Amino acid sequence: MSISPALDTAGASPRAHRASPEPPASRPAGRTGRAAVGLAPAGLALALGLWGIRRENSMWRDESTTYQVAHRGVADIWHLLGQADVVHGLYYLLMHGVFALWDGGLVALRLPSVLAMAAAAAGVGLLGQRLAGTRAGLAAGLVFPLFPVVQRYAQEGRSYALVCAVVVWATHLLLSAVARPRKRTWTGYAVVAALACLLHEFAILAVAAHGVALYRARVPAALGWAWGQAAAAAGFVLAPLVIVSQQQVALVGWISPPGTSQLLGFGVPALAGVLCARAPGPARGPIALGDLALPLLILPPAVLIAVSYLHPLYVDRYVIYVYVGLALLVGARLERLLRTSPAPRTAAAALAVVAAAALLPYSAQLRTPQSRIDDTMAAARAVRELSRPGDGVLFMPARRREPIMSSPGDFRGLEELALAERPVPSGTLHGIELPAPRIRIRMLTARRIVTVNDSPGQPLDDTPQENVKRGVLKKYFQRCAVRDVTGMRIVLYGRPGSC
Template structure:
């Protein structure tokens, strides 16, 4: 008897057809994919960081502090951080070593930040590859160095780029410790997380975000307890720095409570991240990308904003690592869109061109002196042009001494009229000034005085020394010349007939 062709050999019902083959399971990323996810972002970050690194030979006040503190002796730096700026103490010691190896001026000042941000970009790309695949990792890594804030702090001689890089690689160690729990992996995570916190104590908020991500991911009691023990070790390392920095809290008295600009800025970033997190996202790693990225994006700035209503501390650069979370979410979402939208390559190319075009004006502006609050080097050059040997020099207020500390050669031949003790022997950032009556007596011995001032419109310091400076200038001197530079005003005063 013949078998009907409508029946299969297993006795299936008539007209049944074989099921279509299942799509092949995604293969793990090869070495090429992993290399691209790390090297391409690092190359982009390095190129952006080196582009205009000298910023037209300008340097703003915080960088000026780094430059002159890092050029002090080790004992002098230790003396300083016991009284001021302990939160940046490890960074100052690191930069002291950089300048000891190569005193390359502005390039040496900023190159460590450039290299650190390149390492952070590579780490973001590899995080994305690890949690969502090679294309998502590559997209995340390329997005990260394009953020305006990342471009800005990649070119600043401060600790924020280094903190960001260390946080990124601590996150890698966390994922490794959760995936393959071993004592040495958790110890490595503890060491790198501690380093991040010692570079800037608010990096502890990123460590807290790691804990929130583990909780959201239900990583298990074993991982939770291991993370808790690790954080206890980090806290032991951090507590001495916290105690010392709390005694120096007056140094951040310039920070105001959060206002609409800060809230809107945080809200815009958080909303962007939440939109990118909406809907399905890949979940390949030991912790889902969504949980980790949202924790890094939202918890550190939100916690610092909340605390700042009681004790103002919020400055966006203190939580720069939040952009790591945003880059991961954007990268994963771009990868998802490229898989569902027709002509993904054309769309991706168009989006890339549009993003670069939109950011180009801001990127150009970031590489000018006007992009920062002030320019002590420009102020020093104006003092050199206006002053003559024997003239007096005053700083109104005293904290405006950055120009003379970074470019003392431009003040050669001028007499400091208010200084009692220099910054280095006094273990301070700007030195210690004389009592008001002695400042008056010194000022009256000068025929001409060059003053370095805040720009117009800034509140006047109400100390006896600052009041005395203003009173003597108003009563006994005339304005001879006024020059404005970025963030400062230089005024030459003279007695009658001395201009």
Template sequence: MTQVRTLTAPAAARSRTALPTARRTRPVTVALAPAALALALGLWGIRRGNSMWRDESTTYQIAHRDLPEIVRLLGNADVAHGVYYLLMHAVFALWDGGLLALRLPSVLAMAAAAAGVGLLGHRLAGPRAGLAAGLVFPLAPAAQRYAQEGRSYALVCAAVIAATHLLLSAVARPRKRTWTAYAAVATLACLLHEFAVLAVLAHGVALHRARVPAALGWAWGRAAAVVAVVLSPLVIVSQQQAALVGWISRPGPPELLGFGVLALIGLGCARARLPSRGPLPLRALALPLLLVPPATLLAASYVHPLYVDRYVLYAHVGLALLLGAALERLARARRAVAGGLAVLSVAALLPYSVQLRTPQSRLDDPLAAARAVRELTRPGDGVLFLPARRREPIMSSPGDFRGLRELALARPAIPSGTLHGIELPAPAVRARMLTAGRIATVNDPPGQPVDDTPQERVKREVLVRYFQRCAVRDVTGMRIVLYARPGRC
């Protein structure tokens, strides 16, 4: 018998209004509009006044080393970013475009991530929710910040989003090749930054919350096991280099407040009656992506401090999905209110967005420090870095130090296979300093703790005892001081 389906009047009205909406908001629009917004925001002020902060400086100078030199370095330091450095080495080999080449991969990755968020929202909650989520994501302050940084975090976001799409496809139509692709892309995300493994954990929590069949849970478990096996050598080596993240402290009120605010916004959105139509409920996927990675890393950091918000930047994907679905529901009920909220939010973000594109928005600026050294010195002067790890200015802009003598360096970074080079023993540093008439020093800003190594102690002692200050130049995150023998300023 043929069944005839009848619609009530309200249902028929909803059917008539929903169809044109779906036609108006096509998947290509859901992807391209967020990508265009992210691209525009990424290219806006991309040079940041010709500034570069210390992490970008590290990327820049390592990516310019030869392949054997990069491999040698990774055996000693920064192996966690090794895949990214190799990628950037290839970028600079194709086009050595300075700051543009350094940051453009992140801009393009964030544009792809925004498109991916839009399409995720489309699959989970419909085209309008997807479009809203895709537009919210690149406007987030953290997304704007790391879209313009020569580091791996935007690429990790894009890879995590691609893996999430593959997870949805595997749930909707379980196939071996889909799970294989999921494992491959998730592995790539983890190789770009090992804490992307927390996104894989969030995927497992999402499947549990959605109460998928046991066969799907086992399939995810096998894929996650592959990721863990491939990642384990990187984790072992990076743990041996853990001193490099010794600067990270245990989470305090700022970190907890930052996570708490985002979590409360996401949980507030999740309480609404959100549209859901995908292979997984939107809440079941978005909430674990938002909460599990940062919460897990925060908890672990009370035992071994590792939490930095950019390490789990992809958690903003979950927030964008929840906000997009909530905005779509609000727009259905009160279009004017939703539009007003959107305008107010953009207006509130504008001052931060402008400030984000200035040199002062980052921790420091090695390029500005290099220019200050050049302006304060003359050929034959000595130069010292206090502490030795503040050598980013000379490594990123060696031309500004031409004609100066490095008084403490025994072996440069590249021949020694290190990040910053190896310094002479303290007695040799002292002897070299006493041969100089003038010395320019590159220092941390005032108020920072000083290193208590023999070399650092002798640098400070000789400067105080035998030299006088001639000039001080403060730049973003660093202080340049010119010293001279008495009467030679």
């Protein structure tokens, strides 16, 4: 059976034909070595993810949202998505299934992210093997789970680790489709890329980075056209999500234009990646490692940062898959350095010790409640300790209702003075509050009120409801007790003589 000329031309590139022989240090290992390239990084990522997974029984506000939304019924989740958080809709449905199978609290909330990041680490190792050899792949795979940002989101009850894993395996399908073009492989790539985009819409920037990689590799036009069709299919699937999410854009109104810290957070890894790519190794296929890794590292955050000066959207966790590109570049560079070392095993051991010593303090801090901006569980415990049955409770502002939604038992016996309609029947994240005059009337019937507030120094919401809460407390109540927890302040107020 003959292969058609068009298919043969599409399956290779001039660069692939000119690829240099692989140096002895990078020659493929046996079956055990190839398995280790995926298993060792996955094992390291899994160990780091399980270490302190409960984070001292703490939960921050975004995880609290995941927890309470995932515990709603499917129809209730669907109702919510029409009004808020549609960008996380597929993830909420997935977590609903997780909790339906096993309602394991904080462990069940975070375990999918741990497993996803382990799958991503395995995929990074295997990507490095395909692009630069076994040792480079092993180094990349082991570097990836050590990045602090990867460790952080491996233990987050949010979608970002899953997006990262799906992007990694979409990249594998891209390499397979370029190396051996077949309709089913390109279809698989389109399906997996679309899945990544449905988990978070900014994964489309990884698909764009794949296109830049093909351009840099100078692949034949037939392959570029095939990628374009797959990318268009993923974009078509994503389009309804983008349309609805644009109607909910007020939910990301808290994002500010990029500042110095955001620019450094992008620039330092990008510069490190460029420096690592300056001494490229021999290409092992149609796409060289640098051609793939640099666009994946640089393009997504660069695009978001540029857009954010007009419409702020850049948050580093939205594109954490860029660290896949950095890990590939660092891994390949480490392999080349160790290969030229007179004692490579000693040098590798020394590097491991230095990395562990440098990362251990920050890694330990990541597994404490103070590593996140707030702790809804600690706030709920403080409310329980300061209040007694019959007291009123207020959330100031109303969006600070996360503690009661993630730990309702700690609020048992308290009366919500401002709530008109609860989150589930209203199809909202935090419920709907009464008009300001009604809130005032209900507050004046209470003898004691416990309030859940932002931490001091945060801007105050200038709404009629929030203004009346502050006004009544100041005029008719006195402060009885204050309890500060991570990111929140709990205050008990009482009528004179009621503290």
